[in-house]
Amino acid sequence: MESNQRRVISLLVDNQSGVLARVSNLFCRRGFNIDTLTVSATNDPAVSRITLTITSDDRALKQLILQTERLEVTRQVFVLDKDKTLQRELLLLKVASDVHNRAELREIANIYKAKIIDLSPDSMVFELIGKPEKIDAFLKMFEDNITATSTLMLVFFGTIMAILGEDFMRQIDSGFAETTAFPVYILIQSLYFTVYLQILNMGVKLFVGELTASFKGISDKLLPGAVPAVDCAVAFNYAPGNAVTIGFLCGMVGQVIAILGLIVFHSPVIIIMGFTTVFFDNAIIAIFANKRGGVKAAMIIPFICGLIQVLLGAVTVWLVELVPYGGWHGTTDFSTVWLGISALLKWLGLPGAIIAIILMLLVPQIQYAKSDKENYF
Numbered sequence: 001m002e003s004n005q006r007r008v009i010s011l012l013v014d015n016q017s018g019v020l021a022r023v024s025n026l027f028c029r030r031g032f033n034i035d036t037l038t039v040s041a042t043n044d045p046a047v048s049r050i051t052l053t054i055t056s057d058d059r060a061l062k063q064l065i066l067q068t069e070r071l072e073v074t075r076q077v078f079v080l081d082k083d084k085t086l087q088r089e090l091l092l093l094k095v096a097s098d099v100h101n102r103a104e105l106r107e108i109a110n111i112y113k114a115k116i117i118d119l120s121p122d123s124m125v126f127e128l129i130g131k132p133e134k135i136d137a138f139l140k141m142f143e144d145n146i147t148a149t150s151t152l153m154l155v156f157f158g159t160i161m162a163i164l165g166e167d168f169m170r171q172i173d174s175g176f177a178e179t180t181a182f183p184v185y186i187l188i189q190s191l192y193f194t195v196y197l198q199i200l201n202m203g204v205k206l207f208v209g210e211l212t213a214s215f216k217g218i219s220d221k222l223l224p225g226a227v228p229a230v231d232c233a234v235a236f237n238y239a240p241g242n243a244v245t246i247g248f249l250c251g252m253v254g255q256v257i258a259i260l261g262l263i264v265f266h267s268p269v270i271i272i273m274g275f276t277t278v279f280f281d282n283a284i285i286a287i288f289a290n291k292r293g294g295v296k297a298a299m300i301i302p303f304i305c306g307l308i309q310v311l312l313g314a315v316t317v318w319l320v321e322l323v324p325y326g327g328w329h330g331t332t333d334f335s336t337v338w339l340g341i342s343a344l345l346k347w348l349g350l351p352g353a354i355i356a357i358i359l360m361l362l363v364p365q366i367q368y369a370k371s372d373k374e375n376y377f
Contacts, residue, residue: 006035006132007061008053008080008087014073015041015048022073023050030064032056036089047075089135091128095142098122112138149197152245154190156252161186232284239287246295247286247302251278254306262314269314269323277309277330285332305332312339319346 013019020039027034037052056064061079068077080087097105098121105124109116112134118125128138161169166182176185215228236244255273262270282302290298312335317328320342328334344352 004055004057006053007056008051008082008085009065010078010080011050011052011068011074012042012047012076013050013071014075015046016073019048019073020050022071023068026067026071027052027054027064030060030067032060032064087131088129089132091126091135091138092117093126093128093139093142094118095124095126096122097124108138108141112141114138149245150191150194152249153194153197154187156248157190157193158186161189232280235284235287239290243287243290243298244283246298247283247289248278250286250299251282251302251306251309254282254303255310256306258307258310262310267314269317271310271313271317271328271330273310274330277332278306281309281331282306308332309335312336315339316342319343 011023013023024034024037032054035053035055037050040049040051042049054064065077065079068074095105102124106116108114109126112128112130114126114128116124117127126138128135130138169182169185170176180188211228211230215226219226252273255278259271259273282305285305286298286302289301293301309330309332313328313330316335316339317323319339322328341356344356346352348355
């Protein structure tokens with residue numbers, strides 16, 4: 001028996017008063033919540049069509065269908081197979097807007113092919129038709145995850161500062177007042193960082209909006225079809241739900257476990273967890289992982305990347321003898337691709353450099369050969 005799933009039911013019923021009330025009352029008595037409901041006419045004036053969606057398992061659905069068919073006003077009942085039917089939902093969404101976020105809202109609308117059907121100085125109204133998954137993804141673009149970010153920053157920085165200790169923090173931070181308790185100091189610093197992060201995010205949104213508008217003339221006249229290249233942080237603006245927070249947290253957990261492994265096995269190289277890799281690497285990866293594989297992918301892949309960044313980063317640092325210099329960037333590509341390039345350069349010298357250059361030139365050519373040529377750029 002399948003678990004609870006979203007079901008779409010279509011009923012052909014007599015076109016007379018009170019039918020909709022009788023059908024909805026039946027569903028209510030059986031304990032079903034009707035998620036959506038539409039009534040439409042058919043080519044027969046005596047028959048109407050009721051289309052509704054519920055969440056149910058197979059057993060409860062069969063019982064509901066049997067009871068619905070027993071109603072004297074019911075003519076036929078169909079359970080629509082999502083793989084064999086075309087399902088579309090209509091969304092009308094009104095969003096507050098001003099000169100600061102209007103460009104960003106237009107960009108979101110363009111990505112999802114939503115129409116702007118009304119515009120005023122302080123609001124915009126979008127119309128979007130698409131599959132339920134597309135509607136849900138569009139709505140998630142307008143969610144605010146500042147609370148989750150604040151909690152995460154408190155855990156992240158609170159753990160680090162608690163390990164370093166109050167005495168050490170007072171030595172390195174002259175703003176740590178004597179009258180401020182250590183737990184309060186941790187809370188304040190974590191919230192400060194959340195505010196800085198939101199400012200950064202808003203700045204990126206404004207920058208992208210202005211850059212996109214400015215680049216339009218170039219793409220129309222000088223380089224037809226060209227698009228502006230921007231930093232990966234732009235993806236934060238289009239992250240669904242708490243994908244950034246999940247990627248940050250899971251990547252951090254992976255890095256902590258890897259660091260503990262290096263310590264336990266007495267590694268000659270210790271990689272210290274870096275904020276840049278956790279935020280600008282794992283959080284970005286989580287956004288795309290969530291798009292492709294959902295929440296599980298957004299958790300598992302950044303976690304694996306956290307392990308790779310520390311463990312293979314330690315191997316790379318040892319291989320290229322960077323220990324005396326005391327620094328390593330530690331991103332995923334530095335710990336994987338650059339590890340292979342470093343091995344070629346160290347053991348093969350000039351021939352290794354030539355091989356590395358050829359490989360880097362071949363990768364985009366292979367990607368282009370396997371892609372849809374018309375939509376590649």
